Amino acid sequence: MSRPAKPTVVLVHGAFADASSYAQVVPRLIARGLDVVAPAVPNRSLIGDAAYVASIVRQIPGPVVLVGHSYGGAVITVAGTEDNVKALVYLAGYALEEGESLGELQGRFPDSDLAAALVRTPFPVEGSTENGTDVSVRPDKFPAVFAADVDVRLAEVLAVSQRPLAAQAFADAAPAAAWRTTPSWGLVASSDRTINPDVERYGYQRAGMTTVEVDSSHLVMLSHPQRVVDLIEEAVRAVSA
Template identity: 40%
Template sequence: MAQVSTILLAHGAWANASAWAKVLPLLQEAGASAIAVSLPLISLEADVAALTRAISLADGPVLLVGHSYGGAVITQGGNDAKVAGLVYINGFGPDAGESAGTLGAGGPPTSLPENLQPDAHGFLKLTRRGVEVSFAQDLTPAEQALIFATQGPVSGPFALGGEIETPAWKTKPSWYLRGTDDHAIHPELQTMMAKRMDATTVDVASSHVPMLSHPRVVADLILKAAG
């Protein structure tokens, strides 16, 4: 893979672009051009469109990085000709016809579903307990409180339920950071996804948010993938 010019980072559900606040400085210190993309989390189509707009403005080649549900977004958006590779951080990598939601429901159970609060429109929010035990159990109480207060609710039917048409990982080189203490996406499910995409895989003893608990490990993998 040619050395990339721009790294675009896509956050997951119950998050926003600030999820990459600890990783961005490390990438920039290494001389990389890195941009965190804000996703609306209202549908997979809308989130892929937001990523595609960022790709169109970026100097290529582009490396896409997706955390959690953001992995599904880069799986579809990564088919853009400017994209040279994909990096999944505890991320969903659906195949054609799959969604983040169906993958999660079909994998080994985790504590996440019981700690989600739906509203009348199908948007899901993490409870405070969900942040503490299912999402970010290795962060400080202050960091957990910030995640809870700033989370982006996600559409269950249209974002998590959005099906992939063409998975970019079938034609683009991929890397995968697997969180072995993840209580949101089971590590065994992560193993399956990384294996079928033939991804270069690195393990870290982390919760669902290694970009916050182990930012150096995350940044090192991204820089390796960037060439």
């Protein structure tokens, strides 16, 4: 009997970050013989970002384990309905219900420290006379709010190179919830000051996920990469069994 195909791990970054936020995770996964894809998410709208990630997933032959950090959790909730997605892994992420937006889920809980550290900046929208709004984190607040347990020199680099999130992404309602039909794992960053950890717990519990808690800042992939890899490998083993 032939062995099941080894899944490809697709790492979806969140808001105020880019694919380099997985820099400590990627080499560990590759060392275990796994194929890894870490796309650059546009961070323009939940619907558009999910469609972009789904288009990448569709081009991958064989099964996929889809991993989402932070806002990336909302993205994989929608993009994870692709037929070859066999597992979802949420890292300090939003696990939305169908028809729910980021703003709605977050609004059920007290604000984190992030709310007072956000900056809103207009940007031109192609084909429109109206500006969009980019949301980012004040660079001087970024290390403490986003990356408290990451080397401060690295946190300062991340602060000035962050990828903003368009405000539209907070308002888009998820058209699907892939966790309803796909095995899912969730990691709660219990010292998270970017997303209230109770938002993470609530979404994971509602979805019936296998859940672990790590005493970590929001950027758990950089501060506790081995814990992240262990959870991804658990999902990989389940898919490969």
